Amino acid sequence: MQKREIGITFVMENRFTLVKLFEFEKVSFYTVKECYGDNELLWYDDFFKKITYEDKREIKRMLIIMGKYKGAQPSFFRHEGRADALPSRKVSFANVSGNLRLYCLRIDERNVILFSGGYKDARTAQDSQISMLFHAAVRMAGRIDEALNENRIYFDDNDRLSWDDDLIL
Secondary structure, three states: OOOOOOOOOOOOOOEEEEEEEEEOOOOEEEEEEEEEOOEEEEHHHHHHHOOOHHHHHHHHHHHHHHHHHHOOOHHHOEEEOOEEEEOOOOOOOOOOOOOEEEEEEEEEOOEEEEEEEEEOOOOOHHHOOOHHHHHHHHHHHHHHHHHHHOOOEEEOOOOOEEEOOOOOO
16 A cells, blocks of 8 residues: 555635725725735735836825815726726826726725726726736725625714724625
8 A cells, every 4th residue: 555645735814904094184095904824915005016106106196186185086986896996087187107007995085995906908907917906806895895884894983984903804
């Protein structure tokens, strides 16, 4: 009889929660924190690492204009499935590459959750190299909507998002 070693594979399950990134007078911006093993990844930081210096500057400027002066108006976002994306074609103050997508979820004029994204290289996001990021954003938007409906994410006295420390999406 021949001996055979049996390998056991442990599957680590990723855990997701929210963190606040920036708070301005008119808008608070949040992102998803993904935890796997001893590692953590902030989705917005991952996006920011992948884009050009010029686009980083323009995204920052767009978020500051929304956050300080205009609020998260619906016209600033393009609707993509259950998620949204920045910038919209209607945003005159955003001078970013036309194929750049920052997937997000606009909760209301005061709260926006920024996901990840990148440069779309096909006619649709679903056919693009960023299709996995698009699908992850759509799935996460659904999880966040569910958490809002179940009051695991709720609004504080200042109409900003809040959640308990043990929130898992």
